[in-house]
Amino acid sequence: xxxxxxxxxxxxxxxxxxxxxxxxxxxxxxxxAGVLCTAFAVLVLIAAFLDLLIDGLPRLSWSFLTNxxxxxxxxxxxxxxxxxxxxxxxxxxxxxVPIGVGAAxxxxxxxxxxxxxxxxxxxxxxxxxxxxIVFGLLALGLFVHQFGFGEAxxxxxxxxxxxxxxxxIVSSREALRTVPSHIREAAYAMGxxxxxxxxxxxxxxxRGGILTGxxxxxxxxxxxxxxxxxxxxLTFIAFLPPTPVTGEFPFLxxxxxxxxxxxxxxxxxxxxxxxxxxxxxxxxxxxxxxxxMTLVMNGLAIYLxxxxxxxxxx
Amino acid sequence: MKESPEMQQSVxxxxxxxxxPVTEDLKHKRxxxxxxxxxxxxxxxxxxxxxxxxxxxxxxxxxxxxxxxxFVTVWEFLTGTVWTPLFANPxxxxxxxxxxxxxxxxxxLIVAVPMGTIIAIYLSEFAPHRVREIIKPALELIxxxxxxxxxxxALLFVTPLLQATIMPNLPGFNMLVPGIVVGVATIPTIAxxxxxxxxxxxxxxxxxAYAVGSNKLQTALRVxxxxxxxxxxxxxxxxxxxxxxxxxxxxxxxGQNANxxxxxxxxxxxxxxxxxQVSLGDLEHGSVAYRSIFAAGLILLLMTLVLNVAGHFLRRxxxxxx
Numbered sequence: 056x057x058x059x060x061x062x063x064x065x066x067x068x069x070x071x072x073x074x075x076x077x078x079x080x081x082x083x084x085x086x087x088a089g090v091l092c093t094a095f096a097v098l099v100l101i102a103a104f105l106d107l108l109i110d111g112l113p114r115l116s117w118s119f120l121t122n123x124x125x126x127x128x129x130x131x132x133x134x135x136x137x138x139x140x141x142x143x144x145x146x147x148x149x150x151x152v153p154i155g156v157g158a159a160x161x162x163x164x165x166x167x168x169x170x171x172x173x174x175x176x177x178x179x180x181x182x183x184x185x186x187x188i189v190f191g192l193l194a195l196g197l198f199v200h201q202f203g204f205g206e207a208x209x210x211x212x213x214x215x216x217x218x219x220x221x222x223x224i225v226s227s228r229e230a231l232r233t234v235p236s237h238i239r240e241a242a243y244a245m246g247x248x249x250x251x252x253x254x255x256x257x258x259x260x261x262r263g264g265i266l267t268g269x270x271x272x273x274x275x276x277x278x279x280x281x282x283x284x285x286x287x288x289l290t291f292i293a294f295l296p297p298t299p300v301t302g303e304f305p306f307l308x309x310x311x312x313x314x315x316x317x318x319x320x321x322x323x324x325x326x327x328x329x330x331x332x333x334x335x336x337x338x339x340x341x342x343x344x345x346x347x348m349t350l351v352m353n354g355l356a357i358y359l360x361x362x363x364x365x366x367x368x369x
Numbered sequence: 370m371k372e373s374p375e376m377q378q379s380v381x382x383x384x385x386x387x388x389x390p391v392t393e394d395l396k397h398k399r400x401x402x403x404x405x406x407x408x409x410x411x412x413x414x415x416x417x418x419x420x421x422x423x424x425x426x427x428x429x430x431x432x433x434x435x436x437x438x439x440f441v442t443v444w445e446f447l448t449g450t451v452w453t454p455l456f457a458n459p460x461x462x463x464x465x466x467x468x469x470x471x472x473x474x475x476x477x478l479i480v481a482v483p484m485g486t487i488i489a490i491y492l493s494e495f496a497p498h499r500v501r502e503i504i505k506p507a508l509e510l511i512x513x514x515x516x517x518x519x520x521x522x523a524l525l526f527v528t529p530l531l532q533a534t535i536m537p538n539l540p541g542f543n544m545l546v547p548g549i550v551v552g553v554a555t556i557p558t559i560a561x562x563x564x565x566x567x568x569x570x571x572x573x574x575x576x577x578a579y580a581v582g583s584n585k586l587q588t589a590l591r592v593x594x595x596x597x598x599x600x601x602x603x604x605x606x607x608x609x610x611x612x613x614x615x616x617x618x619x620x621x622x623x624g625q626n627a628n629x630x631x632x633x634x635x636x637x638x639x640x641x642x643x644x645x646q647v648s649l650g651d652l653e654h655g656s657v658a659y660r661s662i663f664a665a666g667l668i669l670l671l672m673t674l675v676l677n678v679a680g681h682f683l684r685r686x687x688x689x690x691x
Contacts, residue, residue: 078584078587079584081586082495082584082586085490085495088491089487089490089492089495089496090491092487092488092491092556093488093491093508095484096507096511096556096557097507099511099553100507100510100511102522103514103519103521103522106525106526107522154415156415157415157416158415158416161412161415161416165409165413166416174420175416175419175420178423179419180681181423181674182419182422182423184610184611184676185423185614185670185673186615186641186669186670186673187614188614188616188641188645188666188669189426189614189669189670191648192426192429192663192666193425193426193429195648196425196429196433196663200654217418217422220419220422249405249409250405250408271513274513275513277515278517278518279515280515281645284645284648285644285645285648285662287652320517323517323521327521327621335521339521339525342521345517346514346515346518349514349515350510353510354510357506357509
């Protein structure tokens with residue numbers, strides 16, 4: 056039975072073992088490479104944040120938030136920038152949420168398989184890949200000159216709304232898709248119309264996912280610089296738009312949407328491109344606030360998504 | 370409740386007492402159907418905003434570019450190697466901007482493709498569940514960093530760092546550093562899209578490889594990678610489109626002068642940087658300079674469109690396979 060030469064057999068086995076061992080070594084090396092690459096990317100993020108923090112922290116003070124930009128770097132602040140950002144975001148929310156969620160509901164719940172649906176789907180995918188600065192050119196041609204909105208808060212808000220539309224649509228669709236069809240059928244069985252089913256059941260049950268998408272879109276919009284440069288957002292704005300809330304009837308004032316404005320990233324760009332180091336430090340301080348805001352918003356979205364996934368009971 | 374004519378009629382006709390509420394119901398139902406139709410129409414309009422946006426982008430870019438081409442011949446535009454539209458004696462050759470854009474995209478891909486692919490393989494084939502749950506959000510955060518922040522980082526941290534250490538001759542503005550930084554910013558795109566493609570490969574193929582004695586790495590490289598190749602390539606293509614459209618990092622760190630070169634150690638403006646630079650100045654509506662940014666934008670849109678369409682078809686082909 057033991058016809059095999061013992062030495063040859065042993066050699067084969069040891070060769071095999073060596074092969075397996077080298078395979079395992081390679082796997083460990085590869086896994087280490089995977090972790091290292093991720094670590095490198097994360098390290099770049101941390102380095103960027105620390106760099107901003109080290110440069111900008113000495114400039115961060117209350118007066119930095121409450122001062123207008125100035126020719127003197129030490130007196131310059133971001134008051135007009137952050138208020139401008141907040142106002143632009145307000146317009147963006149009011150435009151992007153109804154349109155984005157509405158489009159998502161249409162595509163998920165109403166759309167028949169026809170060419171209109173295909174057209175919408177292709178365009179949503181396509182818009183997600185259009186460079187942000189091209190949206191700026193669109194806004195320059197359409198909102199600024201064709202509609203005559205000028206370089207106003209309204210123009211900026213609508214531009215960013217179009218820009219984040221794909222994000223809102225895609226994540227809202229995903230959220231709607233997680234609601235199982237028996238919920239829909241139950242609502243129909245009770246005599247609900249399609250819209251009653253959607254507004255009373257579908258939207259409430261998927262609001263966590265939809266909210267996640269809205270926050271992600273907002274985080275994307277608030278950091279956008281290029282499209283707003285293109286529409287001619289000014290970098291030196293030493294006044295505030297009219298307040299939206301007034302003391303007299305009807306208490307709401309919409310003059311602010313026509314006001315000229317600046318936003319945080321544009322203020323930062325203006326400062327970073329100056330050769331004067333003192334202004335670059337101002338840019339870093341503005342960057343700390345901007346990056347902090349985007350990271351917090353994204354963190355919130357990630358946490359919210361985690362909670363939504365955990366809570367799903369069906 | 371108002372008495373409707375039908376109701377009176379039905380009472381007059383002496384039908385059953387229940388008929389009144391029934392016709393009332395029918396009326397109510399008609400209103401409901403109308404409302405439902407209206408809502409559907411409104412929602413469809415919301416969906417059509419996306420179509421409207423694409424059409425308007427195309428129309429505006431083409432229209433303003435046509436105006437531009439009345440001053441500059443298409444041939445001069447596409448083959449000229451000098452781009453000085455703001456000079457007293459202007460020259461309109463787009464090639465320097467294209468070369469700047471391509472060089473930076475190329476550098477970015479050299480950084481992002483290997484790293485993104487390795488991360489994708491690691492995430493899809495090796496990483497334990499808990500590690501994935503940490504790495505994926507971390508990548509998401511990197512993708513979310515405003516590009517203006519990366520621009521600051523490139524100009525005032527990475528370039529001085531390289532100058533102080535391994536490249537003392539690197540100019541303050543160059544294409545290498547923005548390329549690298551854009552590359553890092555695109556790693557999450559490649560990693561997540563390529564991982565999606567790899568995870569879509571059916572488990573049975575991996576099990577087949579294990580059954581004939583492959584280890585995890587061999588399975589990953591010789592079975593999963595080839596099986597998902599069109600999805601992975603789609604990730605590269607879409608990442609390239611993003612790198613081409615990237616504006617702020619290059620506008621800040623690559624310089625503002627159009628320079629016909631493919632040498633990453635030199636400074637050169639890109640298509641996007643040019644648009645941003647010109648928009649910052651006072652632009653007279655309808656001037657040649659104003660129209661030139663739309664012509665540059667049209668080239669930019671065409672470049673990204675080709676890549677996006679290619680990526681889309683590759684992904685679709687991949688999805689159809691499994």
